[in-house]
Amino acid sequence: MTQRMYTKPTWGGALLAGLLSFLIATPYAYPEAYIGGQIGTTLAGNTLKGVELTDFSPPGTMSDRELAKSALLGVKVGYYFPRVRWFGIEAEFFQTTPHIKQQNTRITIPNGATLKDFGPVAGGTVEGTLSGDHFRVRAFVPINLMFRYHKTRLQPYLGIGMGVFMANITTTATGFEGSQSSTSIGFNTKAGLEYYITRHLSAFGEWKHSRASFNFDGNSTGGFGFKADYNPHFIAFGLNYHF
Numbered sequence: 223m224t225q226r227m228y229t230k231p232t233w234g235g236a237l238l239a240g241l242l243s244f245l246i247a248t249p250y251a252y253p254e255a256y257i258g259g260q261i262g263t264t265l266a267g268n269t270l271k272g273v274e275l276t277d278f279s280p281p282g283t284m285s286d287r288e289l290a291k292s293a294l295l296g297v298k299v300g301y302y303f304p305r306v307r308w309f310g311i312e313a314e315f316f317q318t319t320p321h322i323k324q325q326n327t328r329i330t331i332p333n334g335a336t337l338k339d340f341g342p343v344a345g346g347t348v349e350g351t352l353s354g355d356h357f358r359v360r361a362f363v364p365i366n367l368m369f370r371y372h373k374t375r376l377q378p379y380l381g382i383g384m385g386v387f388m389a390n391i392t393t394t395a396t397g398f399e400g401s402q403s404s405t406s407i408g409f410n411t412k413a414g415l416e417y418y419i420t421r422h423l424s425a426f427g428e429w430k431h432s433r434a435s436f437n438f439d440g441n442s443t444g445g446f447g448f449k450a451d452y453n454p455h456f457i458a459f460g461l462n463y464h465f
Contacts, residue, residue, distance in 0.1 A: 254302040254310070255465055258426070262294040262458030264320050270450040277440050277447040278335045278343070284448065285328040289320035289357065294456050300368060310368040312381060314410075319358045320454065322391075327352040338440070338447070356392040359452065361385050361432060363410045370416070379428075381412040387434040393446065408434025408452075422464050430456040 268289045275282035296316025303309055326349065333345035363385030370379035387408045392401045414428025433453045440447030 254304055254307070255300070256424070256462040257299045257465075258297065258460050258462035260294070260296045260298060260314075260316065260426075260458045260460035262430075262456055264289070264292045264294065264318055265455040265457060266291055268320060268454040270322070270452060272449070272451045274449045275329070275331075275446065276437070276449055277338045278331055279338070280332050280335055281449075282329060282331040282335065284330075287327070287450070288323050288325055289454070290323050290354075292318040292320040294318050294458055296458070298460075298462075300366075300462075302368070302370070302372070307372045308370055310370070312366040312368050312383075313364050314366065315360070315362050316458075317358070317360045318454070318456075319356075321357050322355040324351065324354040326350070353394050353396075355394055358390045360388045361408075361410065362388075366410060366412070375418045377416045377418075379412075379414055379416060381410075383410050384408070385410050385432075387432065387436075387452070389434075389436045389438075389452070391438060395446075402438045402440065404436040404438050406434040406436055406452075408432060416462070424462045424464065425460070426462060427457070427459045430458060432456075 269286040270289065271286050273284035273287060275284060294316055296314055298312055298314035300312030301310055328347060328349045330347040331343060331345045335343055335345055337343045363383045366381040366383035368379060368381045370377050385408060386405060388403070388405045390401065390403045393399060410430065410432050412428050412430045414426055416424050416426040418424045431453070433451070435449065435451050437449045438447060
């Protein structure tokens, strides 16, 4: 005769099953328009890449300039279409101040180059410690195309859009002191998770990545002219109110 073995149910297993059921429960008729706030940080390792010194003709080059970590503050507003609930649009604005660190820097000037407002200069490569600069970037992304899995409370999403990136830099290097600005059209991408706490309130966490190219022209306000590619990574968290 064989004996049947029975597994006694545990409160822990039942509680876990109930929690998972609640987390993935379908938010059948939740509102589709929302407004929210976000706070976060830039990630370590962000740099200004492909630096060209445009005061020289032909341009000189500079090694990548490492950026400090910075808080991110922003707002967003969006709407998912009721007939296509997995697709929506979102506008957002956020600001960071990833100041340029004081760091060892390599500068190369082509032989026979001409310096603006000065004339021909001797070319060559120099390396040394360059003082840091104050750096601020504001991003306005009027339309992110948003894609989500909408059938559960916990909703993964992706977004991609184009935006306007407005940068201001204050140079502190001796002999180049001054402030200048640059505005550029760039790209914004994101991926995240949003959880509906109630019908009208959700929490989210997301990774962002931006790409833009700035051209600081070294105008009469001071500073030296240069071009550089800006492509930082961010982590942000926030709350959305749905209505």
